[in-house]
C-alpha cells in the first residue's frame with residue numbers, strides 16, 4: 001500500500017503573502033493528518049519563501065505520522081534536520097534560487113558527498129531518500145550512497161501523461177524494477193495529481209510513498225470553491241432578511 005504524504009509548502013506561501021498566520025500551518029498539518037494522510041512533507045528553501053526553518057521545528061510535535069523534510073543538504077539544512085530528527089530526510093540537488101525542484105542527483109559525481117551526509121543522517125536514526133531522475137542506470141550509484149530509498153522525480157511523467165501515459169510511465173517502471181532488484185525502496189513525487197496518480201501507483205512495483213503538494217492545494221481550492229461561494233451568498237442573504 002502506497003502512503004500519502006502531503007507537502008504543505010504552498011499553505012506557507014499563502015500564509016506568508018499577508019504576513020500573519022492565516023492559514024495556520026500547524027492547524028493545517030493537524031487536519032491533514034485527521035483526514036487520513038500518512039505523512040507531512042515540507043521543503044524549506046534557503047530564501048524561506050514558503051516553509052521557514054522555524055516552521056520545521058514547530059511542526060515536529062504536531063506531526064505524529066511520518067515527518068519528511070526535503071531539501072539540498074547545505075550546512076544550515078543539515079544542522080536543522082539533525083536537530084529535528086524527522087522520520088525521513090529527502091535530499092534534493094536544487095540550487096538556492098530554483099523556482100522548484102527540476103532534476104535528480106547525479107549520483108556518480110556526488111557519490112562521496114552523498115555518502116558523507118547520508119552517513120550523518122543514518123547515524124542520527126533518520127531514514128534517507130535521494131531525489132532521482134527515472135533511469136535504471138542510476139540505481140547502482142544510488143545504492144552506493146547508502147540511501148534507504150530513492151524518490152523518483154515525476155515531473156516528466158506528469159507532463160507526458162496527457163499525450164501517452166504508457167510511454168510516460170515506462171522509464172519509471174524500469175527504474176523501480178531495478179530498485180527492487182537492488183533492494184532500495186521507492187518513493188515518488190512532483191506534479192502528481194488526481195488525474196495521474198492512480199495510473200502511476202498501479203504501474204510502479206512496491207511504491208512506498210508519494211508526496212504531493214502543489215496539485216493537492218490547487219484541487220482543494222477548486223473543489224471547495226463552489227461550497228465557499230455559496231456560503232458567502234447565504235451569509236449575505238441572511239443579513240438582508
Ligand SMILES: CC(=O)[C@@H](O)[C@H](O)COP(=O)(O)O
Nearest residue numbers: 009043070092100101189190
Ligand atoms: C522535491 C520536490 O519535488 C518537491 O519538494 C518540490 O520541490 C516542492 O517544492 P516547491 O513547493 O518549492 O515547488
Ligand SMILES: NCC(=O)COP(=O)(O)O
Nearest residue numbers: 007189190191211213214
Ligand atoms: N517530493 C515532492 C513533493 O513533496 C511535492 O511536489 P509537488 O506535488 O508540490 O510538485
